[in-house]
Amino acid sequence: MNDTPRIRTVLSCTLLALMVTASAGACAGTDGHPLSAKPYDAAEQVSFNAPADGKKADPDKALEITAQGDDGRITDVTAIDETGHHLAGELTADGQRWRSTGSLTAGGRYTVKVSTEDEDGAPGTRTFTFETAPAKRxxxxxxxxxxxxxxxxxxxxxxxxxxxxxxxxxxxxxxxxxxxxxxxxxxxxxxxxxxxxxxxxxxxxxxxxxxxxxxxxxxxxxxxxxxxxxxxxxxxxxGDRIEAVADAGSYSMTVRRNGEVIKTMPVTTGKPGFSTRNGIKVVLGKEYFVRMRGTSVGIAEGSSESYDLPVYYATRVTWSGEYVHAAPWSVGSQGFANVSHGCVGMSTGNAAWFFETVRPGDIVQTVNSFGDTMDTFGNGFGDWNLAWDKWRQGSALVADAKSAAHQPDPTRLQPSI
The missing domain is CATH 2.60.40.3710 (Immunoglobulin-like)
Known part of the structure; x- marks a missing residue:
């Protein structure tokens, strides 16, 4: 019992010694150098291939940083342009050379930080900046x-x-x-x-x-x-979701705003030989007055199909001349027969309402016509007639994208009625 205090004293001294040793170890690196030591200036230890004297680097050439001599090596390189983008690169296993693998930005300014260590493991650093030449194209x-x-x-x-x-x-x-x-x-x-x-x-x-x-x-x-x-x-x-559906089979057009029907009206669409295109079209623009001639769509002047008419409240949906417009001459057929040369015709009052209701980008769809389907490209915006999976194939980022035949650039032909 008399030895108990002495044993406790020895244990306390031993624990204190362990704590001191642990504290000393926590302040030094594995190589024996204090972790708080300031890195030395490695300016003489590394070189790089960017031009000096304020000249701009060729962005088509890789950035290379090389360790000089045999008394040290590169441990890390960080290169960042002024927008915050990092330049990717690879460091050789022996730490003697770092080379960029990513593309340099043309007309950019880079800040490069190189970390090194000498033969004794002491850390060094060098920071430098350089600019790349602007692109010629x-x-x-x-x-x-x-x-x-x-x-x-x-x-x-x-x-x-x-x-x-x-x-x-x-x-x-x-x-x-x-x-x-x-x-x-x-x-x-x-x-x-x-x-x-x-x-x-x-x-x-x-x-x-x-x-x-x-x-x-x-x-x-x-x-x-x-x-x-x-x-x-x-x-x-x-804006609001405006969708107009012209049904060539029932000779009517239904217009919805945000899913709710706001108007249904009688119309006439293209007659046999001039059938209105089926499918989804997008409003391209609005013209209060258009002069429509049959010759603009290949109808010979003087033929039984020839026409030359002033047209009002014309909402364009194709570059080749398909409109939704006032057709007072066909009011007797609207709701009963298709007698136009491809446009959707309606009374002047209904055409004025439609003209004031829609804006570019709104949807105009034709169903139950004997006409071809609206072209995807080249005659307005038929983009929505392409199924989503096929649309995705037109992206360069889709691995299995397939090339597709495309329509030529739009030619602004004169309208038909």
Whole structure:
């Protein structure tokens, strides 16, 4: 019993010694150097291939950083441009060389931090900056339509300043073209041709949505000697969901706003030989007055089908001349027969109401006609007639995308009635 206090004293001293040892170990690295030691200046230990004296680096050449001598090695490299993008790279196993594997941004400014250690394991660091030369060729995208408020069927368009044919280059471009919607939607770009893309959601845009489009292409390497340039962003507002369905079989048109029927009216559509196109079309614009001639759609002057008429309240749905418009000369047939040359005709009062109700981007669909289906591209916006899985195949980002035949660019022909 007399030894108990002594045993406790010995145990306490031993525990204190262990605590002191642990504290000493916590303040040093595994190589024996204090972790709080300031890294030495490694300026003499590394070199890089970026030009000196304020000259700009060639963005087509990889950045290389090399350890000098045999008394140290590179342990890490971080290269970041002014936009916050990291430049990817690889460090050799012996730490003697780091080389960029990602593409440098043209016209960019990089800050590079190199971490090293000497032969004794002491840490070093070197930080330097350099700029890359601007691109000699800059690919830009012009977005459409113009800023404003549109219907739920309005596709976004991107017109490129030069053609892009290579699939890998297309993927770079497509990744940089950003479409954001509030509320969010699922959507995709479709390459109409080498210089034109369309974007649409899987379903129609939500009524009241806000849509912003940007092209983050500036300085991005797209292909051999080809970089992106600045593209002006676009902001759109989506209005109510207006859908008009013209039924050629019942000679009527039904118009819905946000799912509720707001008007049903008698119409006439294309007669045999001039049948109205089936399918979904998008309002392209509105013209209070249009002079319509049969010669503009291939009808010989003086033939039994020839016409030359003043037309009012004309809402255009194809570039080739299909409209929804006032047709007072056919009021007796509206609701009973199809007698037009392809347009949807109605009374002047109904045409005026329709003209004032719809806006570009609204949906006009024709059903039960003997006409062909609306072209997907080339004669307005027939984008919604393509099933979603096939639409996705038009994206360069889809692995199994298949090439598809496309219609030529739209030719603004004169209207038919």
């Amino acid at each position: 800059g690919l830009t995208a012009t977005f459409g339509p113009e800023a404003g408020t549109y219907g739920v069927g309005q596709p976004i368009t991107a017109a490129l300043s030069m053609p892009v044919k290579d699939k890998a280059a297309r993927a770079v471009v497509e990744r940089a073209l950003k479409v954001r919607s509030t509320p969010a939607v699922e959507g995709s770009w479709y390459w109409v041709d080498d210089k034109k893309l369309h974007f649409r959601p899987k379903e129609y845009w939500p009524a009241g949505a806000s849509v912003s489009v940007s092209g983050n292409l500036a300085g991005v390497k797209i292909g051999d000697k080809l970089y992106g340039g600045e593209s002006k962003p676009l902001t759109l507002k989506i």
